[in-house]
Amino acid sequence: MGEDQEPTGEQDRRDDGLDLARAQMRAAAGSPHAAARRRRRRSTRGTSSEPGTQVSGSGPDDRDPQLLGAMVERLVGEQGWDLELRMRGVFARWPELVGAEVAAHTNPETFTDGKLVVRTDSTAWATQLKLLTPTILVRLNEELGHGTVTLIEVLGPRGPSWIKGRRTTRDGRGPRDTYG
Template identity: 65%
Template sequence: MAGAAKNAPRAKRRKPSDAAERARRKEGPRVSGAHPDERDPQLLDTTLGRLVADHGWTLDLKVHAVFARWADIVGAEVARHCQPTAFADGRLTVRTGSTAWATQLKLLAPTLVRRLNEEIGHGSVTVIDIEGPTAPSWKKGRISARDGRGPRDTYG
């Protein structure tokens, strides 16, 4: 058998470009076909969803959606007196308009955490930091007395 292979006429060698051409023909043209694949035009919703997931923006977008729908989530009465200001590492910071509402919100905090976790996802909000209204600054100008009582001691 080995002798028969030696005596057989040699086939003509083809150029390397002919081999590549044969492989391309065998593979067929790169067209989409009847079934959808990644080369087809994609819906904007699908593309944006993939972009958000790839960059890890899902939680940030949910948190900003909560900021936008704050009145729907906590109720109109509560929303009139407080607003969320920041969210980082599971801590939502809420600023209230008065100390009375700060106290009220501290009592409502466990309920708000539960409701926010239903909206955003379980375990997203762990603590609500409540800030009351800021006090006015009594410092006027560049220079002020450090130890002096200042204008608060007027009616002494």
Template identity: 55%
Template sequence: MSPEEQEPQQQPEHAADGLDLARTLARATARSTPGRRTAVRRTTERAPRTGRVSGAHPDDRDPQTLDAALTRIVDDHGWQVDLKVASMFARWTELVGPEVGAHSRAESFADGKLVVRTDSTAWATQLKLLAPALVRRLNEDLGHGTVVVIEVLGPHAPSWKHGARSVRGSRGPRDTYG
């Protein structure tokens, strides 16, 4: 039997995908332009050029120091004030002095309002008197207008409404005082 007389082999039917699909597309492209090699087209687009070319001078594509990279990230996201405020919380004793720092701590900061908690009412009174000078000192370190007002709070008062010996509807220990 000659090869022409042989029956062509039947290939199993299946979905053209993966490597088979790539081969089919390559053959179809090769047939459409006879005698020429076809260039493979890129599926990803290039980033637009900024007009700068690579050269001997430094540019943004060069390796950067960690300090420069972090500074750029902070500037891009606008985190300067947040970082300064976080630094203020960490360096509270250094900024206000050791004596005031031993009896107070910064609790929160929002919209120019700094909340400071003291460990006694006497220190709360003292800090209220020192508030204008403290605002001036903090703004020197953080930047002008960062801290607008300081709210000074005394120590947390105990709650008389909870516990083993509380009575519902009572006013706490004041009931026993004449």
């Protein structure tokens, strides 16, 4: 019996099991499940006028792989994160926007409802930044869109904290208690 011949009975069985594999393949091809699979495969290949059927074609499709940048951009737009991300970009690029010398002495803290809060490391820099506020407002609104930042609140340095440890008293006399 040659390679291309098929077994006809019990005595023609092959040791490698190809005869059993062919017999199982023929049985599976004739089963009702195989016929249904073939029908499904044919229906998704061509165009179909039935609503709700997925049709594959040669053009771009939503099921195709998408660029990561486009997907992130769509997610940001859907979630409404656009302004917040732009503001975080301003915080990250603060030295570039206001200049290295001003940025060395100032730090943007929060942005809510058009109000940007900036903290300075000295009262002299707080005064200087108040004088520069109109220029900084124009620069920020160029970056973020007209009217995004309406007010810049400039805060001076924080005072020293006398609170030490986990336990404190409210309305106490403060550091005078320790001086005798």
